[in-house]
Amino acid sequence: MPQDETPQLKATAPLRRRGAAMRRAVLDATVRLLAEGGLEAATVAAVAAAAGVHETSVYRNWGTREELLREALADYTDQAMPLPDTGSLREDLRRLLTALGAFLDTPEGPALLHLSIAPATAETRSGRDAYWADRLTRAEQLLHRAAARGEIRPDADPRAAVEALMSPLFARHLLLGEPVTPAFVTALVDLVLDGLAPR
Template identity: 40%
Template sequence: MEPQRRPGGRSARVREAVLDATTTELAEHGYQGLNVDAVAQRAGVHKTTVYRRWRGPEGLVADALARAAEQPWPIPDTGTLTGDLRALTELVRQGFADPEAGSVATAFVAAGMQHPDAADALRGFYAARHDEAAAIVARAVARGELAPDVDADEIIRLAIAPLFHRLFITHERLTAEQARRAADVAATLATTVLST
């Protein structure tokens, strides 16, 4: 799906209202329960407006993800690679544990598994998050903790992937200890394997 042109004026207000309604509906009903008519009613717009611009639930999710990717992520800065990765994995854990934010994030992932447009948007969202999180690795390189040619994306994936495995593959409750352990393993691999 091509990125939406960023409109101004009334069109921008309609977009914000519709995307706010989309995230609320996702929080309450998940991706399977996302209904264009309900989104239109909640946003206070006619359903033909929603269908014309977003085509259906997958278009709503894709644009909601595009908007989310534009919102900055509070990247931790603790002074060490291990501390930063621990804070990052805890940030992810808390996000998914939050009843509203976690429901929306889960719905985004579910949509990405079911529709190509949503999958493209989900990849774009996480690419933006990885770009932001790369600051953790850049600081570690500057402090001499990591080799300059280390793969920042790989380190972030190593820290976050075990969390997503528990959340979406085995459907386990994710604890703070498990999030901390994933960060520690990623930090160890980054310093002993990826930086050699």
């Protein structure tokens, strides 16, 4: 065996993986490369090599690099932030925001945010917008469940609530450079549930 053949390449010879296992290996490799080397590192060639598949398999399954990156990050974020279902909206929201804050502190979090704000063509922009719209719609489920339990006002706007809760965490990372503390998560959830006005 040549000296320069790495264990990783040995374990992932091209075309040995198919179907769901191939998709899993490619998605995981994409997130790993993004985390280690940023956007530049996650080329289709590098992903294919790391996952042990041919580049053509990547293009056949995802079409474009942008689509691959988006699916890999959507898959990863939805696993990193499972939707809680504790029976209490306050507790559900606290857990969701705590998980989002922790995610933004991993290398993958900034990679995702910077992918999202990179200069976009019309095509990648529509994909990016769809990615974020999907994440928000997913989080809105917590509010729909709470509405069914009578925990929120019938005229409440779930979309505005999700944006008021999640956007400050993005802004702290992107603009303020401030940490998302447990105290901030609690203050934000209490604010959105109870409002500023006296009761």
